[in-house]
Amino acid sequence: MADYQWIKQLFAAIDNRDAKAFVKYISAAGTFRFGNMPPVAGRENIEKFVAGFFQSIEAVSHELIDIWEVPEGRVCHGLVSYTRKNGTMLTVPFANVLKGEQKNITEYLIFADTSGLYDQ
Secondary structure, three states, X not given: OOOOHHHHHHHHHHHOOOHHHHHOOEEEEEEEEEOOOOOEEOHXXXXXXXXXXXXXXXXXXXXXXXXXXXXXXXXXXXXXXXXXXOOOEEEEEEEXXXXXXXXXXXXXEXXXXXXXXXXX
């Protein structure tokens, strides 16, 4: 069985809302796409985008259910719970595609329906 400790650490950085720790897993020229938003390119731009998102919520927590290895990287599936600024929660299934290798992710794709995240 493959060692997925680095993926667990990556999700811990996200759940800690630590954009600096998160982008250490992204290659310098990597791209990041959250749902149906436009892709963000470059580690510095990704850090700014992710930090802004983290500031818009009170908390986030991931429950990893499965991790699959594919020829170009990994696919992670689970449940993500967002705590809104007003204290209410939204929990949805997610699938993240991580192209590349540990601390050298060239493309990070998030598939989750977060359309209700900012509903009050």
